[in-house]
Amino acid sequence: MAKKTTSTAAQDRYSDGMVPNSSRKKESVGTLLTYLVLGTLFGIIFVKAEIISWFRIQEMFRLQSFHMYGVIGSAVLTGMISIQVIKRFRLKSLQGETVVIPTKPFRKGQPIGGFIFGLGWAITGACPGPLFAQIGSGYTVVLVTLISALAGTWVYGRFEKYFPN
Amino acid sequence: MQSFIDWLSQPWPWYIAGPLIGLTVPALLLVGNKAFGISSSLRHICAACIPAGIPFFTYDWKKEIWNLLFVLGTALGGFMAVTFMGNPEPFAIAASTKADLTALGITNFSEMMPSEIFSWENLFTGKGISFFVIGGFLVGFGTRYAGGCTSGHAIMGISSLQWPSLVATICFMLGGFLMTQFLLSPLMQILGF
Numbered sequence: 554m555a556k557k558t559t560s561t562a563a564q565d566r567y568s569d570g571m572v573p574n575s576s577r578k579k580e581s582v583g584t585l586l587t588y589l590v591l592g593t594l595f596g597i598i599f600v601k602a603e604i605i606s607w608f609r610i611q612e613m614f615r616l617q618s619f620h621m622y623g624v625i626g627s628a629v630l631t632g633m634i635s636i637q638v639i640k641r642f643r644l645k646s647l648q649g650e651t652v653v654i655p656t657k658p659f660r661k662g663q664p665i666g667g668f669i670f671g672l673g674w675a676i677t678g679a680c681p682g683p684l685f686a687q688i689g690s691g692y693t694v695v696l697v698t699l700i701s702a703l704a705g706t707w708v709y710g711r712f713e714k715y716f717p718n
Numbered sequence: 719m720q721s722f723i724d725w726l727s728q729p730w731p732w733y734i735a736g737p738l739i740g741l742t743v744p745a746l747l748l749v750g751n752k753a754f755g756i757s758s759s760l761r762h763i764c765a766a767c768i769p770a771g772i773p774f775f776t777y778d779w780k781k782e783i784w785n786l787l788f789v790l791g792t793a794l795g796g797f798m799a800v801t802f803m804g805n806p807e808p809f810a811i812a813a814s815t816k817a818d819l820t821a822l823g824i825t826n827f828s829e830m831m832p833s834e835i836f837s838w839e840n841l842f843t844g845k846g847i848s849f850f851v852i853g854g855f856l857v858g859f860g861t862r863y864a865g866g867c868t869s870g871h872a873i874m875g876i877s878s879l880q881w882p883s884l885v886a887t888i889c890f891m892l893g894g895f896l897m898t899q900f901l902l903s904p905l906m907q908i909l910g911f
Contacts, residue, residue, distance in 0.1 A: 576751040585787055587749050592788035595742055596795020601726070601803060602735030605796065606830035608811045611819060614891075614898035617812040623732030624739065625872060631740025632754075632877030639744060646751040654878045655753045657865060663886040666863025667871070671893020673856025675902065676849055678831065680868040681861060682756040684854075685789045689796025692831050694838050697846070698854035705858025706760040710774035716863060 578648050599686040607678025614675050662718045666709075726803045729810070742869075743877055752784060755870030757861035759789040822903060823911030834911065844909045864889070 599605050602624060612618035638644070639652050646652055657663075674680055677698050679687055684702065687695040709716070746752040763786070765779040808828050816827055826833045840846035861867040864886050866875060872890065875883020 580750055580784065584750055585784060588746075588752075588784040588787040589791040589794075591742065591745055591749070592791020593795040593798065594791075595739070595788070596792035596797075597799045597803070598730070598735050598738050598795075599792065600796050600799035600830075601730040602732065603729050603809075603830055604735070606809070607832055607836070608809070608815065608819075608827070608830065610894075611898060612812050612815045614894045615815055615818060617814045617818075620732050624736040625868070627733060627736030628740035628873050629876050631737040632743035632873055633879070635741065635744035636747075636878050639747060644748060646747065647749055648751065650751050652747045652751055654747075657871075657875055657880050657882050659882040659885070660865065662863045662865060663871070663882050664864075664889045666860045666865070667886040667889030668860070668893040669856055670860025670864055670867065671890040671895075672897045672901075673853050673858075673860055673893075674868075674890060675894040675897035676853035677857055679857070680756070681760060681857065682789075682792060682867070682869055684857070685756075685792040686796035686799075687831065689793035689798075690800045690830070691797075692836055694836050694841065694846075694850065697841060697850040698857070701851045701854025702858030702861075703760055703763055705855040705860070706757075706862045707764045707768060707775075707858075708855075709859050709862040710761070710764060711770070711772050713774050718863075 576646065576648060576650060578650065580648070584647070595682070596686045596689060599683055600690055605679065605683040605686045605690060610675065610678040660718045662716065665717070723803070727805055728807075729805055740873065740877070743874055746788075750784060753870070754874040755785075755866055756789060756792075757858075757867035757870060758782065759785045760858055761862060762786055822906045845911075848905060848909060860893075 602620075603609050604621070604624060609618070609621055613621035636654060640654075644652060670680075677684070677695075679695070679698065681702065684695060684699050688699065743754050746754050761775070762779045762782045765775040765777060766786075769775040809830055811827055819827075819832075824832050824834055835845060835849050841850070857867075861870075864871065866883070866886065868887075868890065871883040871886040876887060
């Protein structure tokens with residue numbers, strides 16, 4: 554029952570169905586640093602598997618390499634198995650909370666916004682994660698792409714009610 | 719030790735990288751009940767820096783600081799990977815992609831990003847405005863409108879069996895195919911590649 558309450562409360566805060574944080578507890582500096590470390594590992598994988606490469610994204614959208622499909626496919630499969638294990642064994646987070654998997658109800662924004670993002674993904678060669686890793690890898694001009702992405706996010710937020718959803 | 723570093727320095731195959739990325743999902747859930755998603759960080763930065771009284775950006779972004787630390791780490795990881803585990807070999811690309819892109823006017827295939835596009839000199843030209851400014855805007859606008867990106871929808875959403883995320887992912891791919899297969903060539907011609 555407690556699980557359900559948490560999830561609903563979190564959903565109310567985010568009109569776009571984004572529920573990034575089901576935790577209600579205040580986190581220690583140590584825990585926060587864990588996210589920094591996880592992010593760092595994530596960035597290393599992104600660069601080492603060349604997911605941040607504009608060329609790899611071109612290969613993917615030209616159906617000329619299996620690499621990106623392999624990466625995304627095996628990531629999804631691993632995530633799926635992990636979530637099943639977490640549910641089956643009712644694993645709790647380190648804070649002792651029941652793990653909540655946020656639901657994403659369907660909205661028109663998912664296909665429309667998704668399509669718009671796809672256009673940008675093929676131009677920039679980056680989804681939001683790789684943007685950060687590209688900058689860290691020394692492609693500093695991508696800072697401009699990041700600022701533009703922030704502008705895009707802001708414009709969506711500012712005019713949210715005018716877009717079909 | 720040296721051979722270990724040599725081994726790390728090679729590009730990692732998909733069957734190593736994909737499962738490791740997938741493990742981010744349970745890692746975040748188990749550390750602090752967090753759903754994997756990167757594009758949210760853009761929203762939190764807007765909420766922190768320029769909320770301007772907009773309801774969409776009026777929430778306690780400090781509670782989401784974990785997400786900002788995660789993306790800061792991603793940038794740091796990018797730095798560490800090229801600094802300590804840099805690939806000494808030239809970048810390898812599929813021959814067919816190389817041929818297609820050569821026809822579009824790309825000549826430098828030695829790095830992960832084409833230097834003809836991603837350089838500061840291009841910033842105030844049509845190339846820079848199209849590839850960084852418009853491209854970035856579409857990424858930021860589209861992901862927020864969709865409520866997630868490759869991590870939040872394709873990986874976290876599909877992993878947790880949510881069909882709206884599958885719809886979103888299919889549309890990411892459709893947009894990408896359309897741009898790459900039909901729009902990129904005329905765009906690059908206009909821009910003078």
